[in-house]
Amino acid sequence: MLESASFEMTKSSVLVRRLMNRFYKQLTTPRSIYPSSLGRTLQASGASVSLRRLWQVPSNRKKKFINDQADAWREALMKVGAIKGWEVKKYKGHGELIKLVLEEVMKKLKTKHRLVTEHFVGMDDQVEEISKLLDINTGGVRLVKIYGMGGSGKTTLAKVVFNLFSSCFGKCCCFLEDVRVKSSRINGLVDLQKKLLSEIGHRAGTRSIDEIDYGAKSIGEALCNKKVFIVFDDVDNNEQVEKLVGKTTFYSGSRIFITTRNKDVLRINRPNYQILDYEMKMMSIDHALELLGRHAFDRDSPPDDYKDLVRQIVYATGRLPLALELIGSFLYHKPQDSWKETLDKLRRAPHEDIFGKLKISYDALTSEQQQIFLDIACFFIGEDKMNAIYMWKDCEFFPNTGLDVLISMSLIKIVENNKFWMHDQLRDFGREIVRQENPTNPNEQSRIWNWEEFLEATRTNKSHLQMNQKVQALSVDISSRSSRDVIIQSKEIERFEHLRFLKLARLTIVANATNHLPRLRWISLSHTARIYKWTNMYLKNVVILEFSKLGYIDDSRLENIIKMATKLKVLSLESCHHIIKMPDFTGCLNLERLALIQCYQLRKIDGSIGKLKYLIDLKIDHCNFLEHLPEEIGDLVSLQYFFVKCAHMKKLPDSIWKLKSLREMHFSNCVDTPDSENFWELPSAIELLQSLEVLQVESHNLIGQLPSGIGSLPFLRTLNLSSSCVSVVPMTISMLPRLQRVELMGCDGLEALPTLPTSLTHLRVFASLLIVPDLSNLTNLVELELSDSPGARDRHCTGELWWLGRLSKLTKLSIKFQKVHPPTEMASIPLLNELAFLGLDLQTFPPLPLSLQKLCLDSFNPTVSLSPNLRNLSCLQLFGSPMQEIQLDGLQLPHLQELLVLNCVLLERLKLSSMRKLKDVKVEICLKLVEIQFSVVFESLEALSITGCKSFKRLVCEIANEVNSCEGRLIFLSRVLDKLRTLTLRRCPEILDIRVVGTSESWEHFGLEDCHYVPSLGGLSNLKNLKSLSIQKCSRLRVIEGVDELEFLDHLALSMCESLERSIDVSTTKLPNDCHLYIHNCKKLRGFQEGFDGSVQSKVNLNNSLSFSFRFS
Template sequence: MTTSSMASLQGVSSSLSSASTSSIHPWSYDVFLSFRGKDVRQKFISHLYNALDKRGISTYIDNELERGEEISQALFQAIEGSMISIIVLSRNYAESKWCLNEILKILECVRTIKQIVLPIFYDVDPSDVRHQKKKFGEAFSKLKGRSEGKVELVLKWEAALEELANMSGLELKNYRKESELIQEIIRWVDFRVVNHTPLSVAKYPIGLESRIQDIYQHLSIGKNDIVCMLGIFGTGGIGKTTISKDIYNRISSQFEGSCFLKNIRETSKRAGGVIQLQNTLLSTILGISFDVSDIDKGINVIRHRLCSKRVLLILDDVDELVQIEKLAGDRAWFGSGSRIIITTRDQQLLKISEVDSEYKLKILDDNEALRLFSLHAFKKDEPLDDYVELSKQVIKYAQGLPLALIVLGSDLKGQSIYQWKSAMDKYKSFPNRNIQKVLLVSYEGLDDTEREMFLDIAFFFKGESFAGVIKIFDSCGFSPVHGIQRLIDKCLITIEDEYVLMHDLLQNMGREIVRLESPKEPSKRSRLWFHEDICEVLEESTGTNKIEGMIIDMPEGEDVIRLSPKAFVQMKGLRVFINRNASFSSGPNYLSNKLIILKMRGSFLKELGMGFKFKNVTTITFDECNFLTKISDLSSISNLKELNVRRCTSLVEVHDSVGHLDNLSHLSFFDCSNLEIFPTSLKLRSLHYLDLRGCSSFRDFPKIECEMRYLHTLNLAGTVVEELPVSIGNLTGLDHLILSGCKNLMRLPINSILQMQHLSQLGIGGCTNLVKKMGDDRQSILATDSTRMEDEISSSHEEQVHELAPPMNSRNGSSALQVLNLQNCFQSKSSFFPISSFFIVFNSSATLKFLYLSKSEFDSLPTSIKGFVALNYLYMWDCKKLEEVLELPPNIRFVNVQGCKSLERFPEVSRILEFNGSHIRSLQQINICGCDKMHEKIWNYKVPNSLLWKGHYDATVFPENEIPGWFRYQKEFLENEIVKRGDNDFQLRKNEEWVINIEGPHYLKDISGIVVYAVVFYKEANYMDTIEDVEITSNSSNHVCRINLSEGVSLHHNNTTEVGGKYYVRVSYSDLESFKVKVLENLRVQLRTDWASFRVPYYRSWGANIIYKKHESRAHKRRKMD
């Protein structure tokens, strides 16, 4: 059981208040290394330091000290200045007074500045550290011998070592090599450095402090039994994002999880944008990768995984109610004490969302505005003497809008008084009420090329990748690197996470600039974006050679444009044409040869290439063009880098020339279901990505004629490809090979595939026609099922497989395979060779982390599975014939055998449920729901009299809607405590009687731990992911022990309830060591009531039981439950 002692939420108010008045801790180092030099300095520490350094992680070790410097003070300062302390506990560590004093200082920093600690048990066991035994204890005894008369200090050392040993750490003995332990440390540190790195706020945070103090008053600080939602609103450019970032930096450490979800308005407009936001939210808070593919599923996952977590969530730049509904639709989605902050320009949106409080962000006053402007214009908080009056004029025009002050300050920086006066004269031409026109001055300071780039970004490329925009501008003949840097310097754009961003006020300014080129005649403007202007030009054939680009984004219900046959004839200067959602009544007969970007949706064009000579085009995208049947010769388009033809269901043929476009980097024919004729060979040296998913008529994969080392993803899922050529080995840089659902696939060159040193994901799930065959060319080939093939599989086939396909870690180079999907592959013994042979072929034991074998027909999991030492996740659900699972890999975390109705032998489950503990320390959950034979055996099992729990395992879930009779302390929920809401929904009333009191005293030396159970009803199986917590307190200690009931062995009873759901009994365990006392007085065991408005689950009964280490201890006097 993962146990932790944590302070209760009392005092959050003061914590937040102190955070509001103090800056973020200024870390000098990411990591401080504490170690005993003579044990580990030369090898382990040296290698660890180098690995950290290569990752850019700032690390302090004591050999940085200069000779003669006062060591203690320097070390203590380094500890205080480090975000993370890594303590390498080796055999002689406790012999050093200095090492143990370092521990005392580190633990002090844990309490005072929230420092993070990772203990490394290097050739010592945590119990040896905890009790100072064996070699570690001998070293400590030497130090104690030298510390006579310092009893108090020795006691502090002992307590510190015990506290350290109780922390979650890493043990060298769990890794085959030191290098593997070092890589795990790097991953651990990477995640925490990123998560604890503060967000970039503002170069000069003028005016933030007073506003943040006001906002704290709206956050209901001190009310920790509620979920509070706050809305911050104001005009664009006023600083909503900046101030919410600052709040996030100050208080995020007070929560169990936190996420700043930025750019929601922009992201949600993209295809799959809301799903992307959901995945980001989950991944950031929970610290693991998510790949939710459906919005509704995402809602359920958020609700179920976060409902008992106290989180801080900031939804930045929301402009539609649906965005809130999909990301934070109900307070019940989050644990008690959570805070949700929404920033928006629309106050009405906050009213509809029923936030608890609204805060209108005010503009800067004149003094604040002058300081902010001066810092950007002069790099000091007040103007130079000669510029005081001019600066006041700027402040008057900017009217307190931070964005305008920043842009104008940057524009005027370094200019002479004459230039300032000239600029002020320009300002006077525009009314003060129109801040956009103030920003125009910055635009006028650009040269012609920089202006063109600015306008292109404002119209077409805002939100696009920085690298992509650079390539486009390079194709346009601009000087993109210099030009974009100039725009950044002028504060006209920003680059965040490798994307080009621009404030809305600046984007609107750009659009207004172009509108003013010809206020009354759209056809004489350089760029078009307003749908009415575009319809006028295209339907009335009024286009001219002045038009360089247009982007079409039609309102809902107005998506059809009646395209004139000559609509594009006069647009000879057209460089960019992007159609996001309009449907055309016919295809264009002409497009400019100057075209660089062509993105079409719903075109009536029947053939791409005929009559069009796009010698400059770099990107072509055709989506849902259902009249398109053929892609003709594109050999003349030598600059083409991206070709996307997606969901064009009439497309049949792609010309051979497409396979020989030297500059092509991205090629997709996603969901072109009638595509049959494809280039017979590929020679695409620059290709990075090839997607043929859903091309359900695509049969013949081409020969790879040259090394294509840049191709990282090849997706053929859902095609009818029958075989892959041996030349697939020329894809030397391939990272993802997806063949899922290729039901006709009969031959696969295994050796060619497994020689790919960068291949990390291989998916052949649902390839039901694959069988084993030995090829004449000594390739390991998987071929179609037939009686003839069956004859070729001799009784010695495993030896043959070993000969032809040796284990991956013995091949030249090193395997990188981490994900292997074999779902729905093994269908019958007559059509497939034994699964054990397949394991030999795909033996990626050193790297494989995820293995999918679900919906397959094999009766036993091969014992060779234990050789997969890196495997963490094993999925075998709905394997109807699976009877036994005798072995598991040593580092497995999660096993799913749900729905394996024939399964009856699973020793690991038996060990856990017999309270003998799992042999696998990493194991967190086994899902055996629907394994009827296992359920029957488990429920009939008699708990041993000793009740000895030797393991560390987390949770067990029994079938039935009852609890085992050996639970001494039980409570039933009364009818008035369970509320039925409609046919399918339930909730619990808040009730302080959800507490079990177990009288003491209890001596920890006699207790193995405490077991807690709850009878739970779930409407659907996926609700079992819900995190349920039990809190245990004692009047002997200030610590709180929290037990998680959501992990462990999951089962359900076959009988359904009146509403179609199922009952589960969850049982979980804690060793109670976190209390750190010898005697526990009364124990208070409380089922958390945070889910009072949660839909499901609901609880029928619950209870607890003390587990004693010896049989005679159970004769202890019977406790009386309150």
């Protein structure tokens, strides 16, 4: 008892002292307690009330400590009584006191706290990440630089972070806003220096500052002995930071936070502090919807009748926070007509305020960089960067420097496969820059990228006969038009004499091309485009030539083209089926990239290819009649990238091993069975390829042992021998210091793995392994897929998996072995996100890490206890369960979002009672499944797919008292599935009727296939925002009710529904005119007996011209 009381006394004393520290300099308003009386009470009572529990201690024991503890209490509470504050009784009423308190609070906070928008949405994760980077509880100095495009939320994030941590630095914190704008003014940097010194408590030192260098020196002297927190908002060059903090040696614990559009600001770490970069993340769809909803409706989600418009506005703005705030505020409680009008404007150009914000970055570019930016915005998003670089180099736009600047200023990104990426708002901004060159006349704009403007520029008046020096780039694709036989005269293009980029698709160009277009650098022709008599076309300055699906290009025409295009750098031929032999290449010796793709008749490549001394990249893909490559391939001294994938290619030429510049080799000729007459092995000469980084050979004809010389390739990063008959991987592979990825999938001849290098991060093996390999040394692995292939032999792989627990960096793991026991330790893999256990003996299940988000299991048995640490699991896939009923209720998976149940042949009933967070449910090939049960309203279910479940006939919802007693009758209750967006039913022959009950605003896609006994589909008029409806192979379907009410339908496909006959009159339908109709083999559907592929409007026009009645569902 005494020890307990002592502990309580000590704890209470410490607590009061802590409270005292928290109250220091805080504003205190005692209510019904007065400091003077508190002090007297304490002196008189000896804190008797607070120490009441102590008196319960026997008197012979409490004397040992009571005096010390009582003194500590008394001292602490006496200090509480001395705190300065307001006594309520001294004022006339609460109103007067509240006013005084508010005034004092504002006075105390006004110079530090930053005002943040009340609609703060979607930045919690970024605030947490920035907080980790700042890590204010550690010593040292850190500078965090956050970069991103204008309007992405950098300043808002900076304000939130400043408000969060400024109190930890007392007076020594400062937020300098709009540094870029303010520093550009007269004496702007000096004013910023004064503000910085004033904010951190050095007001006296600001009086003598009259020039920048002296100010920088003063700041350095002030900061070297203070722990400070400084935010520089919207910095755009190094000088601004240099003059504001100079070369200061910051005091330990200081934090500097910078927001900028320019990634290159302070890119190099300084000797006295560390610089950490952070890129702004794009706002998620859900958060964008919420942000727009708050500004437009003062609520997190819009009214039901606005949901589709809100979603379209979000897509049109590219989820840019600034755009969402401006548009939402502009549309605040406005009618739908205003929303639709605004949406139309946004699809053409950004909002004017957003435009002004983005133009700041554009104006900072040089004229050449602006040209590059506009080219990307208008033409090259999603395109390979290299072709554009060739054009820009020849135009002297200095693309390498220009692209670096655009990337650093967050105007573009280079993403996977070297492709350009640009934010939608920046794309629209760039195109609006071009439009503003002359808003009413495309002839006076520098770039044309849509068909309508092309027609306006060439055919609306007599100007199409005059020469034009404005248009630099032209891209026309008429794929969206119903007619593909559009004919233009060559003179309609040739008059654009400053044209440097020309891309045409699905056009026919007639008349003789002359020696116009001398500045043309890039020609791209595709699909049905035909050019007659073009032998005089001026190709002398062309550096990129792309032909795709041009049936008229044959060997002789190609030879003439190559002879004329002497500056050619890039030649790409795709689906040019009349090319049988590649011609003599001596006419284009500057060629650097050659691509031959799906030229199915190509049988020979001329040996002159060896003369292309500058060729860097050679790609031959799916030219399946090509059997051999010329030995002259070995003379391509500059070749770095070799990609050949041709089904009948026998083997690689022997000379290829002389290519000392080769960095990547990809070769594949996989066919169904190996060809014993063309077996080959990798030669020992492979060790000569000392620059090789990627070796990928996928060929059934590759056999035998890999040469030991493979271990002498110092730069090899990737080795992929999948689908080969390789039988031995040499021990020397462990000597490859940079090897990170090994793939040996489908290698049935491989029975063992050697010791692999510890540098490996990715390993995928599917082979006939005799023993489970010990991979405990591969501690850098982040992805491991290990699978036995028992098909080639009768016995199973043996061994243990104990070593898995040592691979602490794994994020993705897939193990498939028959009858092998799982490891006993898995919880020690803290980063594991995905786990698949297939074929293992799962009598017991090891504890799993808390990080796990995706789990795949076969032969699932709910009686086997899963780890209780699966609360973060978001995806569960169950294969081949022997159970007749699966209940997931007891698994405690509160965050499960995706569920796949596959090939559970005995399963009859699936219960999803407690799965409230599910978003996506797929059930496939469960032949005996009769029903799916749930007893809750699905809060999040967006997609439901049931495929190949031949016995399925019931969807049971207990909470709605809606048990489908009539088997085969599916009723979808919108109030239970209120978030459902996609429903797919395939090959479920027991379904006899489908009906939607209740209005749904979320449902967008409905697919029904191979459900032969469904006679009618009812209630579709309840699906107010349905965008896609596809019904196929439903032979007895006669009626689709409510199709005519689907106002937002984009796509309607009806195929092989032989009984469908009831229809609607298009003169009264609410289907949009641009809704695409695909009708095939619906023989009783009036007006469509022959099928149809086109828009509603085009069908109406056709009906009017043919004068017959149109009715279809």
